[in-house]
Amino acid sequence: MANPITVANPPNKIWNVTKSDTVDFTLVTSAIMVSGAGDVAVVTTEGDVVTLTLSANIMYPMRLKRVNSTNTNATGIVAFGHK
Secondary structure, rough: OOOOOOOOOOOOEEEEEEOOOOOOOOOOOEEEEOOOOOOEEEEEOOEEEEEEOOOOOOOOOEEEEEEOOOOOOEEEEEEEOOO
16 A cells, blocks of 8 residues: 555645545545544545445545545545645
């Protein structure tokens, strides 16, 4: 796995996610976190689309290129990555 988030390798890029059904992130995520629990429709770097139910304030390691607006109701989505 490229660029895992660890104590020795913390993320150097953190951004608020703008949900979109068509626009990919400029960087691939290493992890995401939500402040308001709910469903998040993610698109992986391989193009898989999956809706996950996430709890609040837990860092979920995953390499994503997008969070879809459709089927996402979690709030406060933040992405972590490496530039």
